[in-house]
Amino acid sequence: MAKRANGEGSLYKRDDGRWVGAFTYEDPITGTVKRTVVYGKTQAEARAKMRERRARADAGQPVRDSRVTLGDYADRWMGSTLAASARKESTKATYSTLARVHIIGRSIGDTTLDRLKPSDVERFVLDLRDAGKAQATVRQVYTVLRAILDAAVRDGLIARNPAAQVARPGVDRHDARYLTRDEVDRLLAAAEGTRYAPVLELLAFTGMRRGEALALRWDDIDFDARLIRVRGTLGRVGGILLVTDTKTERSRRAIPLSERAARVLRAVGERQAAERVAARDEWRETGFVFTTELGHPVDPRNALRALTRAADRAGLEGVGLHTLRHSAASAMLGTGVPLKAVSDVLGHSSVAITGDVYGHMAPEVQRSALDALAAAYGAE
Template sequence: MGKRANGEGSLYQRGDGKWCASLRYEDPTTGERGRKTFYGRTKTEARAKMKAARDRIDGGGPVRDSSATVAQWLAEWRQTTLAASSRKATTKANYGCLAKRHLEAGAIGAVSLERLRPADVERLIIALRARGLSEATVQRVFNVLRMALADAVRDGLMARNPAAAIAQPKVARKEARFLSQDETRRILEAARRTRYYAVLATIAALGLRRGEALALRWADVDLDAGTVHVRGTLARIDGELVVTEPKTAKSRRVLALSPGMVRLLKDTRKKQLEERLRAANIWQEGGYVFTTPCGTPFEPRNVLRALTTAAEHAGVEGATVHTLRHSAATMWLENGVNLKAVSELLGHADIRITADVYGHVSAEVARAAVTASAAAIGL
């Protein structure tokens, strides 16, 4: 419940000709009484300012927005509201990084909450684009600011959220970059003699996200049944490698292993046991499938470097670890796996995500099917 204004307040003219409007109010939550004075060159101007304040109070807002700067509020927001939220640790870390890098350190960070206007948010968007940031990053920064300001309104620091009046920056949909089967084979062949071959091959075969593959533990793998359970994702958060919950509820899934994948993982397990014996007391047992020579999980950035190096040796441009995931999905679709099944294999939260990313592939598959059926009846 917000503050209620008491009466109409008082209105008078000072000796210098300026008009003053004094508003008394009481906060029903704390019982504290307050008074706010507004000034204007005319009686009408002073009265309008008082009325605006009374409307804010009656609507549950503060009589006046906080004088704290956007940067000061964001710093507090990161340590309180964001930290206490139920969002994934990786999401919190990402939001915090975006806030510090692009908002607190930027021009908008120096603006006080009481002076922040929708035009300031629009200038932020223009400035981010001018710096060459991707539209996806611009959108994420905007969303972080909008969330933080919404919480400032909730906490009574602002009456309205200036970012809520601005349309979210759009991100043009891009078709996923994918590799041909030959390109994927060449990259894996180039990586075969490295210790990263097994994890890259697993991502390419199962369409896993990098973090999902690195979080796999032997307890998640049943080599006899030929299955693997995806239960978490590994990422570096605040300097530590941490396994968190999967990206979405549907990211928790069970995937079938081909005979070749079973052989690969058995070989990986055998080599790991040999390394464990050699490492002796420096071995750090975490139960991970893909590890360093001392048993710790792979550093995500090193897996990316290994893929990039292999791609260069294979003469393949524009490949990333995520490209292997896209390529697996594309091959499934091209081999007749329906879109719903591919969505489940990828662990997408909604089949519409799969359709957006791989719509061009499924359309080509549909065209090929129609052409083949027409040819079969002589058309």
């Protein structure tokens, strides 16, 4: 046995011809002194493994990665790190679903953390694409996987996050689908007389997100100041309808209330008052603006179905969740409303996002701006 200098441990050859290296170190997590052993077919191989582990120990990293499977750790992560995070409840539910469906129980989930390599993550992303998953889904699953492995690094189970060494999957940008003024009129006319027509009208006249509109309570409406205060978003979390925080801090905002939107809301209030009387003891007082006949909050899926049916009747194709929001934004930009003002109304986290999403409006807006500049100088 040959002792190595400077406390590097010991390196020796066994009777079976294999080389063994060992040294003691202080565990960065527990602070206790531990011993680690490596093996190699040659002295050089064993020495290289020792140096690698010593470097990790000196850097405060685990000397070897954990042999727990990714799936087992992901299950623990959902009940601890994810549950304790400051993420919205709806986001936690989405992340948990993505982890259970795409990671736990899959081949990558059966891989132990010490064997997980960047190439495995790349293969995982390719498999998702080959399975026909949408680009946004692939990106979300990658985000969840990276968050799980970030926590594993923090917990001292692995030294490096293999997902962090893989480029985040991209999502192709497309111009937002929007309706012209005539198409919006046709859509609203097709929905007229239905229970969800006021919801669609409010979306068209404010650019609000569907969940934001359905989360509105009467306390959020100030008819005197002509303001709508957006405080949350309604959606399903674990199968239950809940109001959670807005998408971003800037999404929590006040929107000017136009006269037409005010008329819509007053009509909703009158109908709700009549339904409260008709329902008698069955009425549930929730304070929501948009409710069922018994006062319960409206399921966002029902509002989507109403939009889809109205679009079919109006002969409009490709009308989805955000179409009315995009239409409102495009109408504002098309009539010369400054980008910053549109961004504030929409509640985007930055003006840059508004510019990216509605870049297709740039030539028209720029043309209007230059026409206005020419007019200011009296040019013909």
